[in-house]
Amino acid sequence: MISNITLQKKIILPKTTILRTSVKKLEHKKYESIFGTFKTELIWTNIMLIFTLHTLSAIIIVSYPWITKFPLVLYAFTIGGIGGFGVTGGAHRYWTHKSFKAKLPLKLILLMSYSVAGQNSLKNWVRDHRVHHKFSETSADPHDSNRGFFFAHCGWLMMKKHPDVLEKGKVIDCSDLMQDPIIRFHEKYFVLFKLVFCFILPTIIPPLLWNESWFWTFCSTAVVRYCLTLNFTWAVNSAAHLWGNKPYAKNINPSENLTVSIVAMGEGWHNYHHTFPWDYKTSENGRYNLTKNWLDFFYAIGWAYDMKSPSDELVKKVVEKNGDGSHWQWGMEYPESEDKYN
Template sequence: MALDTTSHHATEVQKLNQPIIWSNVIGILLFHLLAVYGLLTLPLLQIRWQTYLWGYFLYLAGGFGVAGGVHRLWTHRTYKAKWPLRIILLVCFSISGQNSVFDWVRDHRIHHKFSETDADPHNANRGFFFSHVGWLMQRKHPEVLRRGRQVDMSDVLADPLVRFHNKYFSLLKMLFCFFVPVVVPPLLWSEGWYNSAMGVGILRYVLLLNAAWSVNSLAHIWGGKPYDREISPTENVLVTWLTAGEGWHNYHHAIPWDYKAAELGPSTVNWTTYLIEMFSRIGWAYDLKTPSPDLIRRLVERRGDGTHYKWGAGIMGTAGITKQIDDEFQKWGAARELAEESQ
């Protein structure tokens, strides 16, 4: 196909033509091929029920490490956690097998501040595949790198547990994402090694990865926008079920400092929130941040798309109310990296 040679168009093409990281392409493709092979070859009816339960527990634990840990705690500082809970969250995050805490938090803070721009690591305007997994297969856009160097990460590095996790990241990832999950079923209830390696080791890992990636792709493309009709993120129930509560994404981008990452309406499912609240009852989680119902109502009536279950499409057009909303969201909004000292 002929390439438009106008200078403007050539510049746009060049901007999006980042070098491919072939090691990542091969690694991601290999894991997915192994997962498909596992689905085709595993004797699903012969696998012990304890193994299914163990795999589901690991899936939920990994999801809690991502949603409740690197996302709601370390990225957005929506609540504070004492050291026992932070250890649990770091172990759970290791189970998920994703990037280091430092890299995850930095990328996500940039994503919120520069959503759907060249500085967004997984810019949804570049299509489903790129926002889902393609962004991991190529070098970061120069704007992502430039903005990443400007993000204040001092609060994350101030946590000694995070520093320890970063130092031994690869070892902890191999230990909790692959070694422990795979060896437990054969040793404790005589599950077959192949069943454990392919089912608990590979298939569970790939499913959880795609669930986490769906927040960047599915929840930025399909769904309603009851809280802010002018942004890309949406409310996506499927993503919520896949990620234990992270699919209420239009709300989360509108109010990123809420520990619930959702309004918790009548149809809301949010297992991560329930766990955080459980830990708050024993004092391990505290200072949980959340907006008043009145602030949410004013946001919905001013910016929503009319699909909110309670307040619908009413529009508040007065300048005073609009300024009050904007002032509160400037104080707590997505553009601010909350540099609070870890407790």
């Protein structure tokens, strides 16, 4: 069932609003520049891998025979969507925030899809994201947007973590994740899963099915597709924390960003998400939210259940109390009858 969290006598603010008061002691450690105010060791292996991936992707995009390779392009976008669902629906909404429950078939789909994305191990992803929510925009935030766009986007992967990130990461409980034998198995063979599902299988399918070029298949699916999906995920940490309106909570960095929502399957409605992190939709109305549509499908066939979502009354109260006035229905800038999103 879809459970609505209703408003009682008092407005119960979301966890992130409450938690921000507990991390004020970290505020003084915010950085003065993109590179921070402390010395840290650069991770040159990551720097070279990220630089090489983007350089190769740029060269391939310029030289790609687009007209004659439409089926392969469509295939690459499909693989990217599968990986994206593994990140947005699996690592993010299911394993990090527990915003819904999944039966075994859906859990396996989410886990395999996450392997297609080829990102960090699931345990590390969940831990970093829980730290991010609890200590957002402080020195304990792994990708603190106060350090600038580049750091929040991918720079944080190019250097050792700030000591506060490591310290606070130790207090984040991820025991729920490792209690699942399926996750333990996936963690044990993480590298193998990543190689097979992210690079090997996507590359061999087109040549075997319709005699596609091995070279262009590898270029489109193992290089460009991988590069784009990484950047779409990173954009949630960077662009969606820097640009957009804040109809739900005006005093936090996360914002409503349409562009990010389109490329990241609904993850760009970030002001809402940081206000109601336990909502499986990560947005109020599901607009440009492909992951929400897929989860609704799995709910309809019984593979997803206990879909958490706040009541309209609670959302309205939070908007009126904490928003910047830009909400399409309850904000001060728009008449109540006007639907800004239509």
